[in-house]
């Protein structure tokens with residue numbers, strides 16, 4: 016299967032499987048992902064929370080020397096039960112996951128498999144893909 020066909024296949028499977036999975040029964044991505052965020056996202060969420068950036072950064076972020084910023088807790092600070100308490104202001108990485116709409120799925124196969132046993136959407140997309148593509152065990 017070529018790359019474009021694979022991208023289309025996983026996107027279509029995700030579109031049909033995702034509506035059958037209730038993320039608020041799961042929340043596993045928010046319990047296991049290291050979330051990268053950028054300046055605009057930090058400004059947006061700190062303003063929403065009514066906190067200065069200094070206060071927000073000290074409470075919620077780790078910063079690397081390269082300027083990389085990540086949420087400093089796993090599970091995420093903003094997870095309440097299985098739901099995001101800042102849903103409208105959540106980060107791009109949160110919105111993107113599990114990213115079956117993003118091109119070049121074949122290059123993200125390893126990272127996708129890292130979440131195979133945590134994310135029911137990923138599990139079902141990959142298991143269905145194996146059946147649809149005629150994959151057979153040796």
Ligand code: SF4
Pocket residue numbers: 044045050091092093094095098099100101102105106109
């Ligand atoms: S910001 Fe919300 S959606 Fe993103 S990881 Fe935290 S709880 Fe989950």
Ligand code: SF4
Pocket residue numbers: 036037038039041042043044045112113133134135136137
């Ligand atoms: S791990 Fe997958 S199924 Fe669970 S909340 Fe995240 S996206 Fe939804």
